[in-house]
Amino acid sequence: MRNKIIASLFLGLLHFVANTLCATPPNVVLIFMDDAGYGDFHPFGNPPYATPHVKRLAAEGGRFNRFFVPQAVCSASRAALLTGCYPERTKMFGALSPGEKGLDGKFSTMAEVFKKSGYATALFGKWHLGEEAATRPAARGFDESAGLLLSNDMWDKNNRDPKKWANYHLKFWTNDKVTCDRVTPEFQKTLTSQAAQASVDFIQRHQASPFFLYVPFSMPHVPLYCSEAFQNKSGAGLYGDVIMELDDAIGQIMTALKVNGLEENTIVIVSSDNGPWLLWGNHAGQTPFREGKTTSFNGGTQSPLIIKYPAKIKAGSSSDAMFCSIDLFPTLCSWTGVALPSHEIDGKDVSSLMAGETGSRNPHDYYSVTVGKDFQAIISGDGRWKLHLPHLYNHPAKIGHDGRPGVYEDRKIPLSLFDLQQDPKETTNVMKENPQVLKQLQQLAQDHQKKFYE
Numbered sequence: 001m002r003n004k005i006i007a008s009l010f011l012g013l014l015h016f017v018a019n020t021l022c023a024t025p026p027n028v029v030l031i032f033m034d035d036a037g038y039g040d041f042h043p044f045g046n047p048p049y050a051t052p053h054v055k056r057l058a059a060e061g062g063r064f065n066r067f068f069v070p071q072a073v074c075s076a077s078r079a080a081l082l083t084g085c086y087p088e089r090t091k092m093f094g095a096l097s098p099g100e101k102g103l104d105g106k107f108s109t110m111a112e113v114f115k116k117s118g119y120a121t122a123l124f125g126k127w128h129l130g131e132e133a134a135t136r137p138a139a140r141g142f143d144e145s146a147g148l149l150l151s152n153d154m155w156d157k158n159n160r161d162p163k164k165w166a167n168y169h170l171k172f173w174t175n176d177k178v179t180c181d182r183v184t185p186e187f188q189k190t191l192t193s194q195a196a197q198a199s200v201d202f203i204q205r206h207q208a209s210p211f212f213l214y215v216p217f218s219m220p221h222v223p224l225y226c227s228e229a230f231q232n233k234s235g236a237g238l239y240g241d242v243i244m245e246l247d248d249a250i251g252q253i254m255t256a257l258k259v260n261g262l263e264e265n266t267i268v269i270v271s272s273d274n275g276p277w278l279l280w281g282n283h284a285g286q287t288p289f290r291e292g293k294t295t296s297f298n299g300g301t302q303s304p305l306i307i308k309y310p311a312k313i314k315a316g317s318s319s320d321a322m323f324c325s326i327d328l329f330p331t332l333c334s335w336t337g338v339a340l341p342s343h344e345i346d347g348k349d350v351s352s353l354m355a356g357e358t359g360s361r362n363p364h365d366y367y368s369v370t371v372g373k374d375f376q377a378i379i380s381g382d383g384r385w386k387l388h389l390p391h392l393y394n395h396p397a398k399i400g401h402d403g404r405p406g407v408y409e410d411r412k413i414p415l416s417l418f419d420l421q422q423d424p425k426e427t428t429n430v431m432k433e434n435p436q437v438l439k440q441l442q443q444l445a446q447d448h449q450k451k452f453y454e
């Protein structure tokens with residue numbers, strides 16, 4: 001009997017060692033759309049068109065209802081996602097124009113650390129973190145890449161600032177070479193399907209080895225384009241057609257994982273770099289929150305987030321725990337066993353919070369929210385309170401229609417404390433009723449100001 005027990009313990013130990021040594025680390029597929037609204041997809045919203053693939057992904061994974069980005073604009077949000085650092089640390093503010101300095105090489109990207117750990121890495125979609133050779137995807141950890149280096153409205157057909165863009169031609173790059181030196185409207189119609197096909201092909205080629213696949217779709221950023229197959233499909237206008245094509249593209253990536261037997265051991269993340277660009281009216285997405293892109297209100301910063309990772313996230317779960325895009329880098333490193341960069345970052349591992357483990361709490365004392373260089377708001381680490389420092393913000397005084405832009409006006413918000421638990425739409429200033437909370441957040445804001453701005 002004793003021998004039997006020893007033999008079975010020994011076998012168990014052998015099994016454990018073999019599993020530990022042979023276990024393939026999980027793949028990562030990180031899908032980050034451009035300007036998609038919180039409510040553009042089921043089940044986050046109830047738009048008048050179907051998004052069956054995202055809906056199914058949410059049922060197979062977990063939906064996170066209170067995920068936010070630290071700055072609601074393209075380059076700042078992408079730098080924060082890929083480095084785990086606040087814009088005020090990387091100095092990647094706003095949206096880069098052609099010729100502007102890209103992301104500083106001293107901040108490691110997710111792609112770099114995954115590549116160092118033996119992952120194959122690829123980017124299919126929009127970069128927007130620099131055009132110089134040293135700041136392009138090939139120099140920042142991506143083995144393969146294809147897409148735009150800039151936003152899809154940075155071209156000679158820009159109708160919001162036609163003078164600035166009159167002579168500018170948007171280029172499409174493949175593996176660090178220009179493969180289309182003048183993107184046309186016809187070419188823009190293929191952006192979503194190209195990114196989907198390249199992703200499917202990459203998954204097929206790397207089914208046997210771990211990979212990190214970043215898919216920052218150029219859509220639904222204006223100007224909106226979709227392929228012929230999706231035109232008028234939604235019955236809800238071009239914006240709906242574009243979202244339906246994105247949903248289909250996400251479905252293609254899910255199918256590729258399934259047919260290649262990678263469904264169980266892949267972390268799939270779907271989100272958006274910022275809230276809807278409300279200035280464009282029916283060419284913008286939906287958010288239930290206050291204001292939209294370019295502001296520090298929840299309408300700008302709060303994005304839908306789905307994570308499917310069968311080993312850690314319960315299928316069909318829904319979480320109201322709050323965390324920020326800067327936390328995804330350390331959390332993914334924790335799940336995959338990939339080493340974090342040696343330099344300081346701002347994000348923290350929130351894997352236990354995401355998994356809904358009993359007693360788990362957010363490890364941050366606070367989060368900062370910025371617009372450009374301006375530090376405008378601070379959120380308590382538990383996600384309950386948000387303090388807006390006095391600031392101006394863009395409000396669309398007149399909204400656009402069918403691809404014509406609206407007009408912004410400046411509005412001002414005084415020092416305001418919102419209870420996000422009771423009031424996620426940031427309507428009622430409860431500063432006077434909560435002097436202690438106010439004092440605490442003001443102190444944290446002052447310390448943050450000192451740390452990053454003085």
Ligand SMILES: [Ca+2]
Nearest residue numbers: 034035074273
């Ligand atoms: Ca964006």
